[in-house]
Amino acid sequence: MNRTTASNGNDTLLRFCKALADESRLKLVGLLAKNEHNVQELAAMLGLKEPTVSHHLLVLKQLALVRMRADGNTHWYRLDQDALHRIARTVFNPENLARLAASAEAEGWERKVLSNFVEGERLIEIPVSRRKRWAILKWLAADFDPAATYDEAQVNAILKRRHHDCAMLRRELIGYRMLAREKGMYRRLPESEWRAADT
Amino acid sequence: MNRTTASNGNDTLLRFCKALADESRLKLVGLLAKNEHNVQELAAMLGLKEPTVSHHLLVLKQLALVRMRADGNTHWYRLDQDALHRIARTVFNPENLARLAASAEAEGWERKVLSNFVEGERLIEIPVSRRKRWAILKWLAADFDPAATYDEAQVNAILKRRHHDCAMLRRELIGYRMLAREKGMYRRLPESEWRAADT
DNA sequence: GCCGCAATTCGATATACACCTAATTTGATA
DNA sequence: TATCAAATTAGGTGTATATCGAATTGCGGC
Numbered sequence: 001m002n003r004t005t006a007s008n009g010n011d012t013l014l015r016f017c018k019a020l021a022d023e024s025r026l027k028l029v030g031l032l033a034k035n036e037h038n039v040q041e042l043a044a045m046l047g048l049k050e051p052t053v054s055h056h057l058l059v060l061k062q063l064a065l066v067r068m069r070a071d072g073n074t075h076w077y078r079l080d081q082d083a084l085h086r087i088a089r090t091v092f093n094p095e096n097l098a099r100l101a102a103s104a105e106a107e108g109w110e111r112k113v114l115s116n117f118v119e120g121e122r123l124i125e126i127p128v129s130r131r132k133r134w135a136i137l138k139w140l141a142a143d144f145d146p147a148a149t150y151d152e153a154q155v156n157a158i159l160k161r162r163h164h165d166c167a168m169l170r171r172e173l174i175g176y177r178m179l180a181r182e183k184g185m186y187r188r189l190p191e192s193e194w195r196a197a198d199t
Numbered sequence: 200m201n202r203t204t205a206s207n208g209n210d211t212l213l214r215f216c217k218a219l220a221d222e223s224r225l226k227l228v229g230l231l232a233k234n235e236h237n238v239q240e241l242a243a244m245l246g247l248k249e250p251t252v253s254h255h256l257l258v259l260k261q262l263a264l265v266r267m268r269a270d271g272n273t274h275w276y277r278l279d280q281d282a283l284h285r286i287a288r289t290v291f292n293p294e295n296l297a298r299l300a301a302s303a304e305a306e307g308w309e310r311k312v313l314s315n316f317v318e319g320e321r322l323i324e325i326p327v328s329r330r331k332r333w334a335i336l337k338w339l340a341a342d343f344d345p346a347a348t349y350d351e352a353q354v355n356a357i358l359k360r361r362h363h364d365c366a367m368l369r370r371e372l373i374g375y376r377m378l379a380r381e382k383g384m385y386r387r388l389p390e391s392e393w394r395a396a397d398t
Numbered sequence: 399g400c401c402g403c404a405a406t407t408c409g410a411t412a413t414a415c416a417c418c419t420a421a422t423t424t425g426a427t428a
Numbered sequence: 429t430a431t432c433a434a435a436t437t438a439g440g441t442g443t444a445t446a447t448c449g450a451a452t453t454g455c456g457g458c
Contacts, residue, residue, distance in 0.1 A: 048417075250405085253405065407451080
């Protein structure tokens with residue numbers, strides 16, 4: 001199931017793929033590519049019942065892949081070849097693929113981690129995963145001014161705003177070299193000094 | 200569900216569409232199009248658990264849409280852009296679409312109807328649909344020699360081989376002008392005399 | 399050797415949807 | 429007008445599969 005609503009632009013791509021991700025509908029497309037057919041014929045050719053074919057045709061119709069012409073009560077369907085190729089072409093070009101990524105960019109990863117572990121201003125839980133923990137620590141490090149120095153009580157006070165286990169957080173921050181302890185005082189190190197997320 | 204096994208050639212097309220007919224997998228494609236990512240990152244970015252992502256990556260991998268590079272225990276995935284475009288292009292060209300229809304050609308419609316209503320040499324059921332009934336009657340008419348004449352007993356005997364309700368079949372054959380009754384004798388009319396299927 | 403972590407595999411669940419039958423709509427015809 | 433035939437819509441069922449938690453695998457460090 002999808003917890004985020006599909007972004008409108010790529011929604012077309014998704015529906016297009018869904019529409020063709022069924023053997024019966026693919027056969028329909030193939031049949032309608034060559035000739036016009038009514039629902040009965042299609043049902044007979046595919047070995048399906050009319051309602052089923054109607055259902056499939058509706059799906060294709062909603063993507064404008066098939067056209068219908070009514071003669072009395074019999075409906076004649078045919079494929080809109082141009083539409084098919086147009087969609088196939090526009091939908092798979094690189095720019096469109098790029099937009100797919102927009103919804104969840106690499107840069108957004110850390111934000112997502114935060115949203116998973118931070119409720120309001122408090123850290124609910126310290127992630128076990130090294131990379132996620134790194135993202136959390138980066139967020140904690142932002143609480144410190146690189147130009148200032150703090151004694152242990154001050155560091156603890158700042159960290160306590162986020163999570164009760166300030167000692168653990170302090171140790172981690174030092175482990176990743178985001179904080180450094182010198183002569184009993186702490187200071188935030190520049191990012192260039194930090195250990196990488198995956199080491 | 201599919202009652203016929205997919206033809207090998209279009210099987211690729213079907214699997215390709217199935218693979219992309221899922222929002223999570225589309226997002227994966229988008230993300231992997233821009234950068235290499237490991238499973239944890241992808242899971243975090245999509246808001247899914249690692250096993251789920253693994254599953255999706257497997258699907259994409261089986262179509263050779265993604266490549267994997269293992270560094271220790273972390274697996275780095277990226278999109279094979281060429282593969283994607285190559286498949287998209289080859290799979291949607293007209294010749295390939297034409298092959299889709301091969302499995303159930305228009306000419307094959309009547310054959311299909313027969314296979315649905317005829318078991319061995321016996322007619323299981325007389326279709327209600329006018330067009331299907333017409334196909335069945337055409338098949339029955341083939342039992343009669345256009346150059347011969349039959350009395351009613353003979354006609355009934357021939358039809359009884361196909362279905363117990365020979366009276367009904369006889370009436371229908373006459374209704375469609377496939378058989379004609381003249382002076383108590385029956386004879387098969389040429390196809391040019393038959394009423395059309397849809398009248 | 400053992401432990402920890404990333405990834406995968408396994409087993410279960412829950413949703414999506416292809417398909418059917420039955421009921422309804424709609425157009426043509428008698 | 430009643431009626432029939434073609435299509436669609438409505439409702440229900442079974443299968444496929446997206447997702448998860450738990451167990452397993454496999455690699456790297458101690």
